[in-house]
Amino acid sequence: MFFPHSGGSPASYKEFAACLAGSAHTAAVHYPGRAERYREPSFTSVHTLADEIADRLPAWLGESPALFFGHSLGAAIAYEVVRRVPDQHRMLLVASGHPAPSRLELPPLAGPGGDPDGPLVSLVSALGGDTPEILEHPVLRQMFLPVIRADLTAHAGYRPAPGSVIRCPLIALEGDADPLTNRSDMHAWSKHTLSTFHHHTFPGGHFFINHHIPRITDIMRAAMRQEEAAA
Incomplete structure (x- = not known):
């Protein structure tokens, strides 16, 4: 199951x-406030959204290993959803492009001057991804900025419960030029699981995953095969 980044969708x-x-x-996962769910209010709390997703999980989980992959904001949401599953047997978490929850610190979204969108646009532009064309289109920009602002505001307000951990294997993926993470913050994920931990570094910035899909999916398949064999 995939958990999108801020402003992202299943696509x-x-x-x-x-x-x-x-x-x-x-x-x-399809977050509210975008695409087909654009009429719904955006979520304001990572914990509340994780509650809602976890409530619906039993209908999706089967007997095979279940791997949750979250990038950036999606990693925090995926982690919180896993924490809410009573039986984490045969589950795996892949946390990508996000510091360990205990290390989270996001850049401010507001700044001085008369352009309230300035810092947000600068942040989104610096991170790259698929958004530069959207920011240059006046109509798309007007539709996109409120969504990503809401996501980032919820993300900035997220704090894990003290001492929170999961009980399933955890894999952390990092871009070596990602301005939002570093090796120490990624390795701190190891303190959030009572099971095995593995860390992989890739060339690239925050959206490094878009350039390494075959290798990342190979890592995911190998992890699922290992979990299947251990069952």
Whole structure:
């Protein structure tokens, strides 16, 4: 199951789903306030959203290993959803492009001057991804900025419960030029699981995953095979 980044939607993972076709059933979480759910208010709390997703999980989870992949904001949401599953046997978490929850510190979204969107646009532009064209289009920009602002505001307000951990294997993925993470913050994920921990570094910035989909899906398949063999 894929958990999108701030401003993202299930379409963000269509190439991942294509690479995993035939070896895994894939699904992606669709956050409110965008695409087909644009009429719904955006979520304001990572914890509340995780509660809602976890309540619906039993209908999706089966007997096969369940891997949750979250990038950036999605990593925090995926982590909190896993924490809410009573039986984490045969589950795996892949946390990508996000410091350990205990190390989270996001850049400010507001700044001085008369342009309230300035810092937000600068942050989104610096991180790259698929958004530069959107920011240059007046109508799309007007639609996109409120969504990503709401996501980032909820993200900035997120704090894990003191001493929170999960009980399943955890894999951390990092871009070596990502301005929002560093090696120490990524390795701190190891303190959030009572099971095994692995860390992989890739060339690239915050959206490094878009350039390494085959290798990342290979890591996911290997992790699922290992979990299947251990069952």
